Amino acid sequence: MMLFCFILICLVSFRADQTLFSVPPGWPKPSYALKDNPLSVSKINIGRSLFYDNLLSNDNTISCSSCHLSYTAFTHVDHALSHGIQNRIGKRNSPALMNLAWHNSFMWDGAIHHLDMQALAPIQDSSEMDNTIAQVVHKLIQSDYYKKLFQAAYSDGKITGERLLKCIAQFLVTLVSANSKYDKMKRNEVVFTKQEQSGYALFLKNCSACHTEPLFTNGSFQNNGLPMDEDLHDIGRMKITKLYADSLKFKVPTLRNIAFSFPYMHDGRFKHLSDVLKHYTNGIVLSHTLSPILQQTIKLSSNEKVDLTAFLLTLSDTSFLFNPNFAFPEQLKNNSNDLK
Amino acid sequence: MRKVTIILLSCLFSVSFYSFGANTKELLIRLYPLFDGTTLVLDSVYCNGLNHDTTRITQIKFYLSSFKFIHSNKTVFEELNSYHLVDCSDETSQLIKLIIPSELVFDELRFNLGIDSLTQMKGAMGGDLDPTKGMYWTWQSGYINFKLEGNSNKCPTRKHSFQFHLGGYAFHDNALQTVQLMPDPFDNSIMIGFDLFDFLNGIDLAHQNLVMLPGNEAIQLSKAISNLFKMLKQ
Numbered sequence: 311m312m313l314f315c316f317i318l319i320c321l322v323s324f325r326a327d328q329t330l331f332s333v334p335p336g337w338p339k340p341s342y343a344l345k346d347n348p349l350s351v352s353k354i355n356i357g358r359s360l361f362y363d364n365l366l367s368n369d370n371t372i373s374c375s376s377c378h379l380s381y382t383a384f385t386h387v388d389h390a391l392s393h394g395i396q397n398r399i400g401k402r403n404s405p406a407l408m409n410l411a412w413h414n415s416f417m418w419d420g421a422i423h424h425l426d427m428q429a430l431a432p433i434q435d436s437s438e439m440d441n442t443i444a445q446v447v448h449k450l451i452q453s454d455y456y457k458k459l460f461q462a463a464y465s466d467g468k469i470t471g472e473r474l475l476k477c478i479a480q481f482l483v484t485l486v487s488a489n490s491k492y493d494k495m496k497r498n499e500v501v502f503t504k505q506e507q508s509g510y511a512l513f514l515k516n517c518s519a520c521h522t523e524p525l526f527t528n529g530s531f532q533n534n535g536l537p538m539d540e541d542l543h544d545i546g547r548m549k550i551t552k553l554y555a556d557s558l559k560f561k562v563p564t565l566r567n568i569a570f571s572f573p574y575m576h577d578g579r580f581k582h583l584s585d586v587l588k589h590y591t592n593g594i595v596l597s598h599t600l601s602p603i604l605q606q607t608i609k610l611s612s613n614e615k616v617d618l619t620a621f622l623l624t625l626s627d628t629s630f631l632f633n634p635n636f637a638f639p640e641q642l643k644n645n646s647n648d649l650k
Numbered sequence: 651m652r653k654v655t656i657i658l659l660s661c662l663f664s665v666s667f668y669s670f671g672a673n674t675k676e677l678l679i680r681l682y683p684l685f686d687g688t689t690l691v692l693d694s695v696y697c698n699g700l701n702h703d704t705t706r707i708t709q710i711k712f713y714l715s716s717f718k719f720i721h722s723n724k725t726v727f728e729e730l731n732s733y734h735l736v737d738c739s740d741e742t743s744q745l746i747k748l749i750i751p752s753e754l755v756f757d758e759l760r761f762n763l764g765i766d767s768l769t770q771m772k773g774a775m776g777g778d779l780d781p782t783k784g785m786y787w788t789w790q791s792g793y794i795n796f797k798l799e800g801n802s803n804k805c806p807t808r809k810h811s812f813q814f815h816l817g818g819y820a821f822h823d824n825a826l827q828t829v830q831l832m833p834d835p836f837d838n839s840i841m842i843g844f845d846l847f848d849f850l851n852g853i854d855l856a857h858q859n860l861v862m863l864p865g866n867e868a869i870q871l872s873k874a875i876s877n878l879f880k881m882l883k884q
Contacts, residue, residue, distance in 0.1 A: 346773055423791040423820075426773030430781055434788040444782040471782035475774035550790060551821055552865065
């Protein structure tokens with residue numbers, strides 16, 4: 311009888327997970343272990359509320375969404391370096407958030423090794439939310455709104471650091487972008503224009519080694535030949551590994567929804583896609599750690615750059631960007647500021 | 651499939667065997683922070699040595715994990731989910747209760763100072779491993795294995811403070827240490843002391859007073875800390 315119940319529970323959770331998250335056809339297996347944090351509507355709802363709630367910051371002024379806006383590929387457009395509470399400026403450009411279940415390192419330097427632990431970094435960074443996870447838990451316990459949400463999600467209704475992190479991770483796992491024109495072309499639902507097809511061929515030849523399909527990143531750390539910013543002195547991955555071989559290496563970002571995620575690079579130095587392409591054809595700075603793939607100059611004519619840009623625009627996924635399930639939750643609007 | 655069933659049944663059997671306490675006993679491990687041989691009191695000022703150096707310890711927090719009992723170099727019992735946060739400002743955390751088989755024969759008790767790399771790689775965890783406990787780095791993933799903070803006149807720092815946040819598990823930075831002790835297997839309680847005077851006296855506080863990153867320094871200091879754990883006479 312017990313075994314039967316166990317199998318039934320497993321089947322129900324599996325089916326629930328499948329509805330809330332599924333691997334697009336042809337995509338690799340996700341890195342995130344859903345069995346350790348089985349998805350549920352109630353937990354995703356908590357994560358979504360927390361993602362949009364200013365309560366996470368020390369002075370209740372900013373939320374995750376302040377730097378990760380859903381309509382702009384979950385990043386902070388128009389800001390080279392994102393700003394936190396009290397106009398404090400951070401050191402890096404906020405990365406776009408999507409398809410995170412397939413990643414096993416986070417942040418530009420891979421400082422964070424697990425999606426569950428990612429939210430801790432902005433919550434406690436003095437330039438971002440300048441708070442502590444213990445203080446956030448304390449605030450949630452004072453909130454009738456969150457008390458109800460946790461009671462709905464957990465039988466004992468207890469609010470803990472582990473649970474709040476796992477709920478945020480659940481919401482982040484659901485942010486899957488796999489319905490762009492490119493994806494539709496792959497599924498034979500649409501055909502590329504001649505220009506887009508030419509751009510795709512140029513992409514495969516010049517960019518796909520690092521921006522590998524279908525995620526449009528291979529998740530590696532590369533020095534892409536940017537000169538070091540004299541003020542930031544950001545050594546990238548080397549800060550974490552302390553290996554000179556990792557100097558100036560940053561995580562390869564996804565190209566999905568790139569038209570919406572400007573400015574570009576770890577320090578947001580390029581405002582336009584044309585600036586990015588110009589860097590790869592004319593701006594590579596040679597150094598010991600330069601990506602081997604960039605050792606040979608990339609040559610693109612003006613027309614080829616236009617074609618490549620046309621292809622990059624096919625990576626925009628409006629059903630992801632404007633998915634109402636990812637937007638600000640209306641229930642939060644009615645229940646925010648209920649802290650006692 | 652048959653193998654899996656046998657394993658599952660054995661697990662169920664062992665769980666019920668230990669949880670119902672048929673042939674088990676409680677072993678109490680009591681941890682005593684010391685300073686120069688006497689019980690350490692947080693925030694007290696100690697005056698020591700020829701130079702009458704003053705030292706005050708304001709915080710001691712650390713993880714002890716993977717408690718194992720060894721007999722003739724073989725593990726005869728190990729605690730499951732063995733993670734214990736010891737916080738010297740909370741007396742209850744200084745008492746670790748282990749449920750062990752009552753007839754367990756062992757000649758060595760082994761445990762880790764810190765959290766192993768396999769656990770470190772997991773996602774968010776609860777209980778003593780909940781990040782709200784203040785023992786998780788946020789700028790870089792990983793638990794702080796050992797936290798020691800205080801003041802000493804030897805430190806040329808602001809408010810003469812010293813801060814040691816020792817940890818690291820990745821690359822060449824694994825600071826995890828194993829402690830091996832030989833308690834009497836017939837005792838129902840084990841008293842373990844660790845004298846922080848020996849640690850602070852063994853380093854040059856004038857130059858080494860702030861370690862907050864994984865690395866060689868954290869590894870060396872973690873080794874020194876692990877050597878402090880000693881059996882106390884009953």
